[in-house]
Amino acid sequence: MKTTARLLSGAAFTALSLGAALAADAPAEVDTSTVARRLTADEYRTIITDVFGPTIELGGRFEPELRVKGLLAVGTTHVSVTSAGMEQYDVMARAIANQVVDAKHRDLIPCRPANDKAADDACTGTFMAKVGRLLYRRPLTDAELKTYVGAARVATAETKDYWNGLSMSLAAMLSSPKFLFRQVAIVPEPGKPGQWRMEAHAKAQQLSFFLWNAGPDLELLAAAERGDLDTKKGLAKQVDRMMASSRVEAGVRAFFIDNLGFDEFDTLTKDAALFPKFSAQAAADAQEQTLKTIVDLLLTHKGDYRDVFTTKKTFLTQELASIYKVPLVNDGPNGAPDTWVPFEFSKDDPRGGILTQVAFTALHSPPGRGSPTLRGKALREVLLCQKVPAPPAAVKFDIVQDTNNPLYKTARERLKAHATNPVCAGCHKIIDPMGLALENFDGAGAYRLTENGVPIDTSGSLDGVNFTNSAELGKAIHDNPASSSCLVSRLSSYATGRPIDTGMPWAQALLKNFSAGGYKLPDLMRDIALSDDFFSVTPPDTKAAEAAAPNQPAR
Amino acid sequence: MIGKVVRTPKSLFRTGLRAGFAVGVLMAGVAAAPAHAVETRTFVIGWFSEATYSQDNDCVGGINPNIDDQYLKNLADLGYTPSQIEEMAKKELDGENSPIRGLMTSRARVDGKPANPYAYPAFVVDPKLKSSTSNLAYGFDLDGKPGPVEDPQTRQKGIDNEFARALGCMRSFRGSLESRPTYYAWAWGQLKDSMPAWVVTISAESLSKDGDVTVTFDRAFEHLRSNADGSPRADATYRIDPDPRSHNVLHGKLKGKELTFDTPVDFRLMQNPLMAPMEFKMTKAKLRLTLKDDGSISGIVGGYMPWSEFYLGLGTQGPGTEYCITGDIPGIYYLLKKFADADPDPKTGQNRAISAAYYLEAVPAFIASESAQATQHAPARE
Numbered sequence: 001m002k003t004t005a006r007l008l009s010g011a012a013f014t015a016l017s018l019g020a021a022l023a024a025d026a027p028a029e030v031d032t033s034t035v036a037r038r039l040t041a042d043e044y045r046t047i048i049t050d051v052f053g054p055t056i057e058l059g060g061r062f063e064p065e066l067r068v069k070g071l072l073a074v075g076t077t078h079v080s081v082t083s084a085g086m087e088q089y090d091v092m093a094r095a096i097a098n099q100v101v102d103a104k105h106r107d108l109i110p111c112r113p114a115n116d117k118a119a120d121d122a123c124t125g126t127f128m129a130k131v132g133r134l135l136y137r138r139p140l141t142d143a144e145l146k147t148y149v150g151a152a153r154v155a156t157a158e159t160k161d162y163w164n165g166l167s168m169s170l171a172a173m174l175s176s177p178k179f180l181f182r183q184v185a186i187v188p189e190p191g192k193p194g195q196w197r198m199e200a201h202a203k204a205q206q207l208s209f210f211l212w213n214a215g216p217d218l219e220l221l222a223a224a225e226r227g228d229l230d231t232k233k234g235l236a237k238q239v240d241r242m243m244a245s246s247r248v249e250a251g252v253r254a255f256f257i258d259n260l261g262f263d264e265f266d267t268l269t270k271d272a273a274l275f276p277k278f279s280a281q282a283a284a285d286a287q288e289q290t291l292k293t294i295v296d297l298l299l300t301h302k303g304d305y306r307d308v309f310t311t312k313k314t315f316l317t318q319e320l321a322s323i324y325k326v327p328l329v330n331d332g333p334n335g336a337p338d339t340w341v342p343f344e345f346s347k348d349d350p351r352g353g354i355l356t357q358v359a360f361t362a363l364h365s366p367p368g369r370g371s372p373t374l375r376g377k378a379l380r381e382v383l384l385c386q387k388v389p390a391p392p393a394a395v396k397f398d399i400v401q402d403t404n405n406p407l408y409k410t411a412r413e414r415l416k417a418h419a420t421n422p423v424c425a426g427c428h429k430i431i432d433p434m435g436l437a438l439e440n441f442d443g444a445g446a447y448r449l450t451e452n453g454v455p456i457d458t459s460g461s462l463d464g465v466n467f468t469n470s471a472e473l474g475k476a477i478h479d480n481p482a483s484s485s486c487l488v489s490r491l492s493s494y495a496t497g498r499p500i501d502t503g504m505p506w507a508q509a510l511l512k513n514f515s516a517g518g519y520k521l522p523d524l525m526r527d528i529a530l531s532d533d534f535f536s537v538t539p540p541d542t543k544a545a546e547a548a549a550p551n552q553p554a555r
Numbered sequence: 556m557i558g559k560v561v562r563t564p565k566s567l568f569r570t571g572l573r574a575g576f577a578v579g580v581l582m583a584g585v586a587a588a589p590a591h592a593v594e595t596r597t598f599v600i601g602w603f604s605e606a607t608y609s610q611d612n613d614c615v616g617g618i619n620p621n622i623d624d625q626y627l628k629n630l631a632d633l634g635y636t637p638s639q640i641e642e643m644a645k646k647e648l649d650g651e652n653s654p655i656r657g658l659m660t661s662r663a664r665v666d667g668k669p670a671n672p673y674a675y676p677a678f679v680v681d682p683k684l685k686s687s688t689s690n691l692a693y694g695f696d697l698d699g700k701p702g703p704v705e706d707p708q709t710r711q712k713g714i715d716n717e718f719a720r721a722l723g724c725m726r727s728f729r730g731s732l733e734s735r736p737t738y739y740a741w742a743w744g745q746l747k748d749s750m751p752a753w754v755v756t757i758s759a760e761s762l763s764k765d766g767d768v769t770v771t772f773d774r775a776f777e778h779l780r781s782n783a784d785g786s787p788r789a790d791a792t793y794r795i796d797p798d799p800r801s802h803n804v805l806h807g808k809l810k811g812k813e814l815t816f817d818t819p820v821d822f823r824l825m826q827n828p829l830m831a832p833m834e835f836k837m838t839k840a841k842l843r844l845t846l847k848d849d850g851s852i853s854g855i856v857g858g859y860m861p862w863s864e865f866y867l868g869l870g871t872q873g874p875g876t877e878y879c880i881t882g883d884i885p886g887i888y889y890l891l892k893k894f895a896d897a898d899p900d901p902k903t904g905q906n907r908a909i910s911a912a913y914y915l916e917a918v919p920a921f922i923a924s925e926s927a928q929a930t931q932h933a934p935a936r937e
Binding site for chain 2: 277279318323335
């Protein structure tokens with residue numbers, strides 16, 4: 001048993017190490033060497049849930065993700081798998097596979113072996129072909145299927161247990177880079193010598209991960225295999241089907257989780273003595289509040305994207321309501337989880353838009369105080385796609401961090417003193433005025449009027465537009481053309497996994513349509529999904545490929 | 556379409572939010588605020604315990620022994636010889652195999668037979684535990700008679716608080732308002748998470764100027780909501796349970812930030828009988844509260860408490876609590892019985908109530924009607 005385990009684990013690892021050799025299994029006209037995007041943790045979980053059901057537990061840790069150009073999605077093309085990470089993938093693969101074949105889940109397997117103690121290639125082949133198509137997001141090649149059936153046969157012989165053998169083979173499949181990476185295969189464009197296009201299954205996964213944050217469903221795979229995705233009409237039919245599905249909410253959520261940097265909540269801490277209400281539950285609820293606000297406005301009501309910066313409508317739990325200092329009754333029994341309740345702040349309430357929500361103000365604050373600088377930087381970079389240079393080396397932050405300095409009682413005063421250093425002044429000039437508008441919200445997002453007994457001045461300006469408070473800041477961002485062009489850039493980058501700058505022709509075209517249509521997010525998503533640029537590929541460097549693999553036939 | 560929580564006029568809402576601490580309004584007929592009241596603040600009680608004021612040297616000869624030593628004394632009371640006691644003391648003092656523990660959990664004698672000492676404390680030899688000799692104790696002059704005991708806050712003399720005297724030399728009942736007694740730190744920690752919260756509503760024409768004021772105490776449907784560190788969470792929302800047994804109305808005066816309620820009332824709040832009487836109950840109760848700068852309140856409620864019910868709250872917890880928390884439980888029975896100072900039994904003459912004072916702290920909260928529509932009201936601070 002141990003021997004077999006090592007054998008399969010080693011096989012999986014070897015396969016991963018030899019990523020370039022994977023193409024050997026692919027049809028001769030397919031090139032898989034162009035782009036590979038490592039599955040995010042969320043994508044991995046979703047696929048496992050979709051294929052094997054929600055009761056399967058993963059039982060491992062994921063490799064850290066990498067943020068590139070503001071997005072983890074772009075970072076997925078820049079990351080590999082470390083040996084430690086591979087061990088974790090292997091742990092998860094074994095845990096998942098063991099559960100899939102256990103008595104509780106065995107109904108997932110569409111056949112039964114003739115003998116529980118002997119291999120059954122037919123049954124194994126049926127099962128592996130079925131799940132392989134979903135895990136690899138394409139049908140297994142004959143060679144791949146033969147390999148996995150053979151692996152199960154060997155393992156069964158070693159262990160005298162069919163289910164054990166099947167589990168080990170499935171674990172190997174789950175450890176394969178063909179599962180762990182989204183490989184973008186390309187094929188020659190028919191009738192256009194020298195031109196290439198994205199292979200249909202790659203298109204399918206491009207679509208499904210963008211729109212649903214999940215692997216392709218059976219209908220999309222079937223459409224790919226029929227060639228529907230290679231036609232405008234067939235593509236549009238699938239995109240419209242997917243956009244009409246409730247699963248599109250998961251896609252929207254995944255994008256905003258990435259774009260707003262909510263992964264940083266994993267390491268966010270607050271000083272409990274200063275912010276006793278900021279519990280782990282409050283942090284989780286804060287993220288969910290912003291996501292619910294966005295989904296409700298942009299998907300449910302198909303609203304104007306820019307209104308996310310001004311909307312008074314949101315959702316609250318009792319945990320959050322006490323931070324916002326608004327009444328909210330929990331109808332559930334004592335001890336039950338809080339309930340989400342739709343909530344609307346009054347017109348003249350200082351709360352409005354996601355910038356004034358706990359998720360934004362708390363996330364962009366250090367543990368013990370608020371930070372106009374971090375908030376302003378996030379506003380510039382995340383919401384307006386403007387680059388803020390990193391602070392120069394050896395800058396002293398002591399004045400900014402000392403919130404008890406009797407000379408500088410407010411953040412504005414501290415920053416003013418800090419920015420007397422000309423090296424610092426340049427950047428603070430562009431980020432602080434925006435961040436200072438949010439100073440009515442402390443480091444955990446609670447509203448306040450004063451700091452150290454001194455009234456807080458929240459006035460400032462953004463690109464020539466003056467504002468006096470957070471509500472007016474939200475309006476200024478709402479009206480700033482950079483906010484909508486930034487969304488277009490970020491969403492198209494997220495969809496493709498490569499940076500799409502606001503000035504690129506495709507982004508310009510998308511923005512034009514986005515603007516003309518009233519800044520509707522679903523329309524923008526559809527526009528992206530139907531774009532040629534969404535599926536654009538880089539032709540293979542045939543000379544380099546030949547040099548790297550001289551024994552492979554030239555394509 | 557997003558629904559809305561019912562709100563008060565926006566000017567109040569705006570002020571409430573910007574004031575930092577929003578407060579709620581009592582609704583659905585449960586409030587007893589005067590008709591002219593225009594300002595109401597609501598709170599949830601986050602701490603409730605005996606008001607202790609332990610000082611050095613307030614127990615002549617030192618405080619009562621720890622439970623291990625007390626058990627050795629109790630063995631002597633049961634007739635064991637010093638050598639027998641010494642032999643038993645060499646063995647495990649606590650746990651199932653402890654001979655002493657076995658003897659102590661059956662140290663009552665009913666018709667000469669061992670019996671449960673917590674259920675039959677009167678059948679245990681009185682261990683004659685020490686009581687406090689201090690003349691400083693929180694509370695009120697309940698009987699109108701002069702006396703030596705002085706309240707350390709108000710400096711009023713003639714304070715009736717025999718409860719503090721009775722338990723003042725028990726280790727786990729010693730402490731101060733700031734340094735919480737062990738017993739209450741444990742008991743309140745259990746109670747607050749296992750029973751509906753207690754809410755307080757203060758109403759007056761203006762809480763910024765001196766005048767008449769009304770306070771109500773009620774029980775909520777919801778349990779006390781806590782912060783991550785266990786402290787009571789401000790600005791959470793509670794609905795009032797209309798059960799009249801926990802509805803208390805007191806009329807008093809506001810002067811500065813001090814509220815005094817000198818007209819005696821019967822005071823009742825239902826609580827979890829798991830480790831306390833089924834209800835906290837006082838007769839001829841008086842109250843004083845302080846509006847604190849941070850928006851919270853604190854205060855003292857004092858009155859006559861049925862001591863046997865308090866005892867039963869301890870007695871039902873049995874040996875584990877006696878060993879780990881309270882100290883000699885039958886001994887406490889005798890202390891309470893000895894110092895009881897009110898409500899004599901017509902037949903025996905034994906007083907059935909003991910004067911006492913409890914300390915409370917409460918943080919701002921929203922109060923909603925039973926029908927779950929929350930409404931926000933007036934400002935509190937900043």
